[in-house]
Amino acid sequence: xxxxxxxxxxxxxxxxxxxxxxxxxxxxxxxxxxxxxxxxxxxxxxxxxxxxxxxxxxxxxxxxxxxxxxxxxxxxxxxxxxxxxxxxxxxxxxxxxxxxxxxxxxxxxxxxxxxxxxxxxxxxxxxxxxxxxxxxxxxxxxxxxxxxxxxxxxxxxxxxxxxxxxxxxxxxxxxxxxxxxxxxxxxxxxxxxxxxxxxxxxxx
Amino acid sequence: xxxxxxxxxxxxxxxxxxxxxxxxxxxxxxxxxxxxxxxxxxxxxxxxxxxxxxxxxxxxxxxxxxxxxxxxxxxxxxxxxxxxxxxxxxxxxxxxxxxxxxxxxxxxxxxxxxxxxxxxxxxxxxxxxxxxxxxxxxxxxxxxxxxxxxxxxxxxxxxxxxxxxxxxxxxxxxxxxxxxxxxxxxxxxxxxxxxxxxxxx
Numbered sequence: 001x002x003x004x005x006x007x008x009x010x011x012x013x014x015x016x017x018x019x020x021x022x023x024x025x026x027x028x029x030x031x032x033x034x035x036x037x038x039x040x041x042x043x044x045x046x047x048x049x050x051x052x053x054x055x056x057x058x059x060x061x062x063x064x065x066x067x068x069x070x071x072x073x074x075x076x077x078x079x080x081x082x083x084x085x086x087x088x089x090x091x092x093x094x095x096x097x098x099x100x101x102x103x104x105x106x107x108x109x110x111x112x113x114x115x116x117x118x119x120x121x122x123x124x125x126x127x128x129x130x131x132x133x134x135x136x137x138x139x140x141x142x143x144x145x146x147x148x149x150x151x152x153x154x155x156x157x158x159x160x161x162x163x164x165x166x167x168x169x170x171x172x173x174x175x176x177x178x179x180x181x182x183x184x185x186x187x188x189x190x191x192x193x194x195x196x197x198x199x200x201x202x203x204x
Numbered sequence: 205x206x207x208x209x210x211x212x213x214x215x216x217x218x219x220x221x222x223x224x225x226x227x228x229x230x231x232x233x234x235x236x237x238x239x240x241x242x243x244x245x246x247x248x249x250x251x252x253x254x255x256x257x258x259x260x261x262x263x264x265x266x267x268x269x270x271x272x273x274x275x276x277x278x279x280x281x282x283x284x285x286x287x288x289x290x291x292x293x294x295x296x297x298x299x300x301x302x303x304x305x306x307x308x309x310x311x312x313x314x315x316x317x318x319x320x321x322x323x324x325x326x327x328x329x330x331x332x333x334x335x336x337x338x339x340x341x342x343x344x345x346x347x348x349x350x351x352x353x354x355x356x357x358x359x360x361x362x363x364x365x366x367x368x369x370x371x372x373x374x375x376x377x378x379x380x381x382x383x384x385x386x387x388x389x390x391x392x393x394x395x396x397x398x399x400x401x402x403x404x405x
Binding site: 017022025026027028029030031033039043046047050051052054056072073076077079080126127130131133134145146148149150151152154155170173174177178180181184185188 | 208209212213216218240243244246247248250251252253254255258259260261264265267268269271272336338339340
């Protein structure tokens with residue numbers, strides 16, 4: 001029933017692009033900001049993403065999720081152009097990291113911590129630190145976390161955007177969140193909210 | 205490790221309701237998991253809030269509109285269509301070869317430059333270059349193999365007219381990324397380069 005794209009008047013393309021794609025500029029900028037961790041980089045990334053999206057706009061099927069389609073282009077643009085000089089998950093040997101994390105979390109001695117640590121891990125502490133924590137984790141994991149937590153996409157949708165199997169999304173989220181968790185717990189320990197090591201707490 | 209995966213899936217709303225009950229029952233009695241739960245849901249909420257509050261600089265949308273406009277103007281349709289399908293361009297080159305070989309047709313003078321002074325270029329793979337420009341498409345080299353082409357200093361990529369004397373260049377495993385000095389004819393319209401003489405540096 002739909003009109004073939006080739007038969008659509010060319011002038012329409014700009015209007016449709018404006019209405020369907022460009023309205024998401026804030027969302028893409030926000031995601032780009034978390035991926036590049038700097039404002040100039042985010043601006044460039046968003047601009048390149050939209051230029052590319054415009055070039056391929058004929059291939060976008062109207063009525064489908066334009067925001068997710070843009071996210072996919074953002075991801076590809078980022079991987080190809082921007083992440084070369086940033087650390088990727090390949091640089092992290094997860095076997096080592098996982099061991100450390102598991103040990104750290106197991107050793108969390110909650111009995112030594114204040115009476116109600118749940119309450120004290122308050123929003124303010126996390127609000128302050130979450131962006132730093134996020135910037136510490138490798139790109140692939142960060143992207144999965146950002147798409148899940150910020151955009152609220154389901155695992156299936158994230159798999160489509162990241163163009164990887166569902167299992168990969170789950171393990172990237174798992175690893176990314178483990179890293180966030182460790183960073184935030186370390187910070188909470190610095191603040192004296194929880195104690196991560198019984199011995200150290202004993203000395204105090 | 206298993207419990208953490210369950211906990212994350214619970215936080216993301218990805219569990220079936222029976223599994224959800226399992227996790228919420230466990231949370232009620234396990235303080236350690238409760239802390240993780242609290243930590244991660246707070247982090248999730250915090251990120252969502254920051255996401256909603258982030259605004260792109262006000263000039264960005266206009267900047268994008270402008271670059272789209274100039275970008276569209278800069279790209280001639282001929283060039284774009286040729287980039288669109290390297291396979292199509294190869295087929296076109298082949299037709300030209302046959303025409304020249306069998307019908308002794310002299311290529312049209314229009315848009316065709318004879319370079320007598322040596323030009324410098326680099327041997328690149330046209331499939332890889334195409335894929336770099338359009339990463340959202342599948343890499344043509346995975347199915348068709350690499351295909352040598354010449355990139356001139358202005359960034360344009362030229363198909364190589366496959367005469368007997370350029371075998372060395374067409375063997376991409378040998379010529380990959382090498383710099384090349386050559387003389388020959390440029391066919392602008394077809395983005396085709398007929399090399400008369402060359403040396404690989």
